[in-house]
Amino acid sequence: xxxxxxHWKDELYGTEIRAEIERFAGEGWESIxxxxxxxxxxRFKWFGLYHQRAGQESYFMLRIGPPSGVLEPGQFRxxxxxxxxFSRGPAENPEFGNGWLDVTTRQAIQLHWIRLEDxxxxxxxxxxxxxxxxxxxGDSWRNIVGCPVAGKDKHxxxxxGALATELNETFKQNEAxxxxxxxxxxxxxxxxxxxxxxDINDLSFEPAEKELDGEMVTGYNVRVGGGLSRNExxxxxxxxxxxxxxxxxxxxxxxxxxxxxxxxxENRYNARMKFLVDEWxxxxxxxxxxxxxxxxxxxxxxxxxxxxxxYNAGDADxxxxxxxxxxxxDGNFYVGLNVLVGRIGVxxxxxxxxxxxxxxxxxxRLTQRxxxxxxxxxxxxxxxxxEETVFEEYSPDxxxxxxxxxxCTGTEFCSLSIVETKxxxxxxxxxxxxxxxLPDGVxxxxxxxxxxxxxxAQPQIADVSLRGMKTRKNGDPVEALDIGLGGxxxxxxxxxxxxxxxxxxxxxxxxxxxxLENFAAARDGTESFREFVLERDDEELADLIEPExxxxxxxxxxxxxxxxxxxxxxxxLEASPAPARAxxxxxxxxx
Amino acid sequence: xSIALRTxxxxxxxSVNDSRQVSVSDVWTLTTGTFCDCSPAxxxxxxxxxxxxxxxxxxxxxxxxxxxxxxxxSIERLPVGRIVNDDFYPYDPEDVQWLVEPDGERP
Ligand code: HEM
Ligand code: SF4
Ligand SMILES: [Zn+2]
Numbered sequence: 138x139x140x141x142x143x144h145w146k147d148e149l150y151g152t153e154i155r156a157e158i159e160r161f162a163g164e165g166w167e168s169i170x171x172x173x174x175x176x177x178x179x180r181f182k183w184f185g186l187y188h189q190r191a192g193q194e195s196y197f198m199l200r201i202g203p204p205s206g207v208l209e210p211g212q213f214r215x216x217x218x219x220x221x222x223f224s225r226g227p228a229e230n231p232e233f234g235n236g237w238l239d240v241t242t243r244q245a246i247q248l249h250w251i252r253l254e255d256x257x258x259x260x261x262x263x264x265x266x267x268x269x270x271x272x273x274x275g276d277s278w279r280n281i282v283g284c285p286v287a288g289k290d291k292h293x294x295x296x297x298g299a300l301a302t303e304l305n306e307t308f309k310q311n312e313a314x315x316x317x318x319x320x321x322x323x324x325x326x327x328x329x330x331x332x333x334x335x336d337i338n339d340l341s342f343e344p345a346e347k348e349l350d351g352e353m354v355t356g357y358n359v360r361v362g363g364g365l366s367r368n369e370x371x372x373x374x375x376x377x378x379x380x381x382x383x384x385x386x387x388x389x390x391x392x393x394x395x396x397x398x399x400x401x402x403e404n405r406y407n408a409r410m411k412f413l414v415d416e417w418x419x420x421x422x423x424x425x426x427x428x429x430x431x432x433x434x435x436x437x438x439x440x441x442x443x444x445x446x447x448y449n450a451g452d453a454d455x456x457x458x459x460x461x462x463x464x465x466x467d468g469n470f471y472v473g474l475n476v477l478v479g480r481i482g483v484x485x486x487x488x489x490x491x492x493x494x495x496x497x498x499x500x501x502r503l504t505q506r507x508x509x510x511x512x513x514x515x516x517x518x519x520x521x522x523x524e525e526t527v528f529e530e531y532s533p534d535x536x537x538x539x540x541x542x543x544x545c546t547g548t549e550f551c552s553l554s555i556v557e558t559k560x561x562x563x564x565x566x567x568x569x570x571x572x573x574x575l576p577d578g579v580x581x582x583x584x585x586x587x588x589x590x591x592x593x594a595q596p597q598i599a600d601v602s603l604r605g606m607k608t609r610k611n612g613d614p615v616e617a618l619d620i621g622l623g624g625x626x627x628x629x630x631x632x633x634x635x636x637x638x639x640x641x642x643x644x645x646x647x648x649x650x651x652x653l654e655n656f657a658a659a660r661d662g663t664e665s666f667r668e669f670v671l672e673r674d675d676e677e678l679a680d681l682i683e684p685e686x687x688x689x690x691x692x693x694x695x696x697x698x699x700x701x702x703x704x705x706x707x708x709x710l711e712a713s714p715a716p717a718r719a720x721x722x723x724x725x726x727x728x
Numbered sequence: 729x730s731i732a733l734r735t736x737x738x739x740x741x742x743s744v745n746d747s748r749q750v751s752v753s754d755v756w757t758l759t760t761g762t763f764c765d766c767s768p769a770x771x772x773x774x775x776x777x778x779x780x781x782x783x784x785x786x787x788x789x790x791x792x793x794x795x796x797x798x799x800x801x802s803i804e805r806l807p808v809g810r811i812v813n814d815d816f817y818p819y820d821p822e823d824v825q826w827l828v829e830p831d832g833e834r835p
Binding site for chain 2: 141367553590591607614696
């Protein structure tokens with residue numbers, strides 16, 4: 138039997154939702170009929186609007202997805218202004234204050250505490266500068282990720298930016314592709330470093346070359362069915378297809394249509410492309426694509442560049458992220474800045490926007506490691522740019538523990554989460570920086586923290602993977618983390634293996650400290666951490682972790698899930714000011 | 729009035745009449761032998777797969793993990809609350825729960 142969600146989508150979905158959002162916004166939150174809320178909140182996602190968790194009713198998260206994370210001059214400033222004006226909650230966050238932007242692992246921006254009543258104005262002011270929230274959430278083409286420095290990068294082999302833009306223009310607000318069985322995540326990589334992270338997407342284009350009619354052509358190899366969620370991580374599988382840049386849009390459309398027609402609409406847990414690829418195998422996907430969804434002969438795969446992939450790869454030489462000062466093909470520089478757990482307070486964000494405009498082109502680009510990049514800095518402006526005080530915190534040369542940290546949304550706003558994430562990760566990074574020395578020569582060390590198995594922070598592809606759990610400590614339930622080791626992308630990607638389970642969250646920094654000490658002692662020469670893990674079985678690794686309490690203090694050990702906001706003075710669900718009217722006054726409940 | 733019962737946001741919660749009533753990721757206390765050998769078993773619910781009503785009791789099909797022994801399994805019929813006069817009264821996860829037998833009787 139099709140699910141409720143499928144039923145609602147059949148009734149009304151896609152571009153038509155816009156008018157309904159405007160109507161409800163005009164009449165106020167209370168105008169959404171009580172018995173239609175589930176349906177409307179599901180539909181709103183298609184326009185990037187996601188109802189926040191229990192205790193925060195009537196407040197929304199708004200996601201803006203620029204393809205490949207490219208924000209044109211003026212767009213970043215506009216996002217900062219909107220965050221400043223509209224993204225303010227009823228309580229402060231002790232690490233980040235009130236009013237900020239979140240840079241996400243899929244190169245999007247998220248604003249929280251958004252009022253439905255403000256959404257039409259938000260849409261208008263985003264559109265004014267060419268930004269959009271369309272299909273940022275919901276069952277369709279999500280933000281297309283890819284090389285954020287496309288067009289400027291010395292490592293580029295094929296113009297991934299052009300393809301990402303073309304895919305975005307073709308498949309956003311495209312009736313035939315707007316109602317898929319589930320989310321559809323697409324990645325386009327053009328460089329030899331693999332920074333599009335194609336392996337964890339539903340559809341991945343990766344640079345390749347192939348001789349066609351006696352001529353060497355650069356284009357893309359195609360993989361499908363990657364993804365990390367639900368304890369069922371998969372790397373995208375090679376379907377042995379090479380697409381020229383001209384063919385790539387048709388191949389993408391064919392695969393999206395194949396998923397639309399054959400994905401599982403009866404069971405949302407089984408609906409992702411990765412499960413269809415499991416069921417059919419890559420050969421049948423290719424055969425069906427050829428027979429039913431494209432009208433030209435597919436080429437077999439070309440020669441790829443995977444051997445040199447270094448992005449988030451753990452052991453490879455080469456760049457693991459975009460942080461730092463790097464020369465562009467045109468002789469200007471791009472400056473990759475570290476944003477700890479992806480969150481930028483509005484005051485800092487204004488300063489960053491000012492600096493981008495004063496010393497560079499004003500363009501800001503977002504990376505899949507929750508960082509930002511200022512592009513087009515002329516040589517003569519570099520020193521002055523880097524002297525701006527805001528770049529002490531958002532540094533192009535951060536400490537490895539800060540540089541390597543990624544954290545998802547967590548219990549602050551997400552209904553799936555088991556634990557608090559972002560503030561905790563900030564505190565972990567701070568403690569590790571002050572208390573732990575990295576072994577010789579280790580300059581990159583990635584720690585990713587996800588609040589649940591949906592894996593938004595991509596925990597399985599980090600040196601140390603942390604995933605929300607609970608445990609009992611001295612008789613009381615406390616927030617805890619599972620610890621996994623040795624994941625990473627690269628030529629031969631590897632998911633972390635979960636070697637320690639349910640470690641109380643206040644013992645995790647001690648565990649990482651002990652682990653690194655044990656690694657330094659037992660490591661073979663200059664062996665990388667990922668190699669070290671690969672050499673050992675899970676039991677051996679578990680022995681190296683040794684969780685323990687330290688002077689690290691964790692203020693979020695109690696059940697942050699059972700609060701209306703984990704940092705509020707009175708955090709009890711009963712004390713929630715939500716739902717509230719547009720001006721913030723609580724709406725009394727009628728029962 | 730009929731009761732609208734569904735799981736939403738990928739099993740994040742159980743919605744009763746379009747309002748979020750039972751949240752995933754809480755720890756539920758289950759009696760001995762119903763889930764694993766621990767007594768009682770403290771089970772973290774990781775997802776709601778489905779929801780149904782059995783007489784006046786709302787029962788969830790969920791996936792969870794025991795915090796002591798690590799057993800990860802599905803729970804077929806976990807009582808999560810009651811419906812009285814069209815209103816829903818959630819059970820407290822910390823109170824010991826029994827699993828509901830298919831015929832509606834508690835063991
Ligand atoms: C309120 C709930 C949620 C919030 C706040 C949230 C937040 C996020 C964020 C910030 C990202 C990265 C950015 C992006 O898509 O632009 C993300 C990605 C992701 N989300 Fe969620 N998410 C939520 C629910 C879910 C659910 C229900 C699932 C799946 C069952 C899920 C699975 C994922 C996965 C697997 C990724 C990233 C890894 C990948 O690229 O495949 N999320 N989410
Ligand atoms: S990983 Fe889980 S907790 Fe974190 S944002 Fe995604 S769904 Fe929420
Ligand atoms: Zn047990």
